[in-house]
Amino acid sequence: MRDERTPPPVRHDALLRALTRAVAPRSIVEIAAPGASGAALLLESAGEPLRSLELVGESSGGVASELRASAGDRVRAREGLSLDEIATLDAAPDLVLIGHDPDWNGIFHALRLLARLAGTAPFPITIVRDTSGVSPEKPELGTGKNGLRVALDEFRAQTAHPLDLVFVPGFHGLAILVDPRRVVGNDALSSLLRELATPPSIRALLDELEQARVDAQLELAALHAKSDRRAAERAELIGRLAEQRRALERTERELAEALERAQRNALRVIEEEAARDSIETRATSLEAALRDAHTRIAELTTANERLAAANARVAERERTLDDLAAQLAAARRRAMSEPLRADVAHTLGRDPSTAKKPGGSQPATPFARALAGAAPKLLEPAVLELASRRLAKLRRDPKLFFAHSRFEIARKLSRLL
Known part of the structure; x- marks a missing residue:
């Protein structure tokens, strides 16, 4: 899922639509990055002449399923690795859109496979995205051997196909490889390519604007990263606070239990003191009763003595x-x-x-x-x-x-x- 703060990929929709209509392809191959497919636009722009649209990529199955509702069997998905799937194509297509593997290795070898499929036939019109100097997601793409422009230039130097390179500045750049043999007899494509030719002064200005835009986007990405770190720190603080709150709640429960135990102990002490007082009172009562009993015993002893004397007198009278x-x-x-x-x-x-x-x-x-x-x-x-x-x-x-x-x-x- 794409981050809501990240702008959707720029697809150069107007230019892609114009190129597709000018080429009028019968077959198209798209090597698309996940979530950045332009297949719907290509299918709409190609119209009835289109016979097949091959979607290459691990996430192409879902897009193909959606497009089959309107295009039927003309849309097919190849969900393996992009280079492996390109090697299994029956023939070179008329139009290729590459938005996947934006690095030197992926672009260079994909172009070599397409050249092998074309053989001696004209090389397909190939559109490659993100060919400007720097990408905010992968800043290293514009440097050294990783640069896509370097891959395009090296491929043009090694291939037997005569290829022209048209570069459209802005929004990370868009490169178009054109075999002149496909332009012959196609006035619409020839006119569009002439319109895309940019004077050096305008190109320099556009490069400066693109660099400023990329710098701003890099700064925005840095701010997003900083915001993410702050969010992570905030989440960590919230987690710590929640843990401290739970610890506080545990402490409160323990204190409440200790207070309850103390109250029970105090009540037990009070009851024991009351019982002790009752025992002391009872002991006092028993002592008084014992004294009374001793007194009564003494009285009974005296009475017994008197009774014995009376019995003696009775015996005498008898x-x-x-x-x-x-x-x-x-x-x-x-x-x-x-x-x-x-x-x-x-x-x-x-x-x-x-x-x-x-x-x-x-x-x-x-x-x-x-x-x-x-x-x-x-x-x-x-x-x-x-x-x-x-x-x-x-x-x-x-x-x-x-x-x-x-x-x-x-x-x-x-x-x-």
């Missing part, structure tokens, strides 16, 4: 009740026997005969005295049964049991009896 029950049982048994009175006297601690006498001795203990008061009734079985039930009630009611001393129990028992 023993007392057991003694009373045993005495009642013994009294019941004695009440059923004859020697009851003697047993009562023994229980009272004195002889029965003295119990009725005034001034006799009294029982030794309050309990014995209370029992002595109840002795007459103890002889009755019903009274003994009632006393047993009362004693059982006292045994079942600890409050009643603990509320009275042994003497009071005996006295209440005496009342019951």
Whole structure:
């Protein structure tokens, strides 16, 4: 694809059209540079007399396909190397346009192949582009053995064909090789060639103008190259900036991730501190509960001691009740026997005969005295049964049991009896 800043190749359209019409060729060969084909102009200018248009070049297939829509089979493409394809032509054409291989080697050998094809017949009218001193794309073309003008002059010196060289200045120059035998009888071609003959003074002026134009184009090419370098530098800077932006974005992401981690760590520290405070509060509560438990244990220990003392008292009262029950049982048994009175006297601690006498001795203990008061009734079985039930009630009611001393129990028992 051609750079948009590069102007399209100058094809000298008006001159090519005039030459083609003047020659009225039946066969044309174009050796075209890619993207610089003049085949459409040649086909249009040649008209009906044209029988074949051979396009030689690696990119000629596409152009030939487009032209076949209007010219049919008259257009053929040869997509090999230009020198190889020229060597396979059947005969020398009437008109040749060379725009490919703009160097000494390509031009010189292409002309030799055309001369071989022509044999003794007139050499084809050959148009060669870019034959001026300097090309902005290839400045070396106008110097030394690379110069196209040198190739044309050397070929004219070596070939057996009598050839005239017509040079048209301007736009890198256009050279026309003309065999005088083709001009004979062709007034249009003869008149056109006379018009193209340039006086020396005009040629010098045109050469100066062409050199100025080439210099300007070279300067423009240098500016384009500089612009390309600036564009490349700008692209490189943009690439670096994009890379720095990506690095900055990565850094921002890393900072955001680090900040998020720091926030999570801070939150975890706060939670740990709160948990530690809660643990300390809980420990304080547990310590208070432990102190309360110790106090409660002490209270329970005291209560256990009191309970043990109460149990001891209960055991003592039980023993007392057991003694009373045993005495009642013994009294019941004695009440059923004859020697009851003697047993009562023994229980009272004195002889029965003295119990009725005034001034006799009294029982030794309050309990014995209370029992002595109840002795007459103890002889009755019903009274003994009632006393047993009362004693059982006292045994079942600890409050009643603990509320009275042994003497009071005996006295209440005496009342019951």
